[in-house]
Amino acid sequence: MPSNETSTSAVENALRLQIEALREQLLIERAERAAERERAALLEDFIENASISLHWVGPDGSILWANQDELDFLGYAREEYVGRNITEFHTDQRVISDILCRLGRNETLRNYEARLRCKNGDEKTVLINSNVLWRDGTFVHTRCFTRDISDIKRQVLATRESEERYRALIEQANDAIFVADAESGIILDANRRAEHLLGRPIAEIKGMHQTHLHPPEMLDAYGRIFREHAAAGGGMLVKDIFVQDASGRHVPVEISANVIPLNGKPALQGIFRDVTERKRAEAELAEKTAELTRSNAELELFAATASHDLQEPLRMISSYLNLLERRCGAAFDERGHGYMKQVCDAALRMQNLVRALLSYAKVGQGELAFEPVTMLTALSEAVEHLEDKVAATRAHIAFDDLPIVRGDRTLLVQLFQNLIGNALKFCDGRDPKIRIDARDSGKEWTFTVADNGIGIDQADQQRIFKAFERLHGPSRYAGTGLGLATCRKIVDVHRGRIWVESTPGVGSTFCFTIGKE
Secondary structure (H helix, E strand, O other), rough: OHHHHHHHHHHHHHHHHHHHHHHHHHHHHHHHHHHHHHHHHHHHHHHHHHOOEEEEEEOOOEEEOOOOOHHHHHHHHHHHHHHOOOOOOOOOHHHHHHHHHHOOOOEEEEEEEEEOOOOOOOEEEEEEEEEEEOOOEEEEEEEEEEEOOHHHHHHHHHHHHHHHHHHHHHHHHOEEEEEEEEEEEEEEOOOOHHHHHHHHOOHHOOOOEEEHHHHHHHHHHHHHHHHHHHOOOOOOOEEEEEEEEOOOEEEHHHHHHEEEEEEEEEEEEEEEOOHHHHHHHHHHHHHHHHHHHHHHHHHHHHHHHHHHHHHHHHHHHHHHHHHHHHHHHOOOOOOHHHHHHHHHHHHHHHHHHHHHHHHHHHHHOOOOOOOEEEEHHHHHHHHOOHHHHHHHHHEEEEOOOOOOOEEEHOOOOOHHHHHHHHHHOOOOOOOEEEEEEEEEOOOEEEEEEEEOOOOOOOOOOOHOOOOOOOOOOOOOOOOOOOOOHHHHHHHHHHOEEHHHHHHHOEEEEEEEEEEEO
């Protein structure tokens, strides 16, 4: 039998082992609890300071907890937010009611869009992801993640509005617009004017190759142009080109082409302007220009004829009448002398008319010498040409400094001479008072020639500038009816305007403009 000492020693050893085991177990449990507390602290720190908004909502809608990001996002202190009802922060009550109803049915919300009101009054667009913690069939609280998409939403709306404006501009454009893939040349989009130009629906135009917009016999040349366009990567203007519509008709167009970004890839945008009417107008203009050239040639021929073939017989008639008067005048009685005078006066009027016609015809013919003209010098020269008439009528002509304009000096002298001569003629026996002025009218100079003559009725103020229009018979006021018509033609050549402002019995003011450019 073992001794008592041996038994006691065995018991002590067993106890020591148990104590050591208990001590080790205690240390392990303490370490595990410390690790668990560390994990809990880390998890709490994670959810409290995560850079995403988190909150819990109870079954009655009250906010049970929110992390710092949510508080910072909305601008509230914790005591201002936690404990209040979530509905107070939603701008659309129908939306939050739907959210709570879905969660109450144990649905999981994914990217549910809502709008929240911040403390400063701003509204934020958010996406909500949420589900519910249930225990024994009881709604405990939601687990809600909120992501701010306000900036993204604004960008999306701005992009959408930009696209809508772009589409509206394209659809409202007067030109056909096509967009094609830069690599394949396949048409991706077109506007309604493109339908009108080609006589095809949009659905048919989309998917066509851009070269098939053009006549088949021109594909090689046009294909080269478009390849150069795509390679250049910049804008280009293509003229003298045709498209072929659904009926086979060739339509002349002018194309403004550019490379634009589309969904991250380059695309070719072509703006096709139908120039059918312009081409027709150009053809008509060319025809009228040719006709005008022929008319001018005929007019120059007439002027040459008038200068010699018409005036020479008149000079001969006048010479022989004067010779007849000198040699045979004694044989004529008073009536005969009267007849002779009428014939001489008629020949003189005819000579004056031919000279006036020649002057009228020459206006604008040949190459005009447009140069800087000192209008004061042109006016002085015109007055010198009228020196005898000025003296005979005892006229007073006044003027101040006049500007320098760009024009034909000879024609401008004639313009002043005709207008002043007109004022000297229609003075009705009174001493003519004539004043010439100029005023700056912005893009042009306005000149005025005012007199104190007989004046012109308002009904006649337009017709006096027409050729051969005379308001008075030759017995009262001599003239050809071409003076003011020549003035109008000179002003037309200078791309100006001419008109008269007049009061019968008081006088007239003739106005004309000369552009500054």
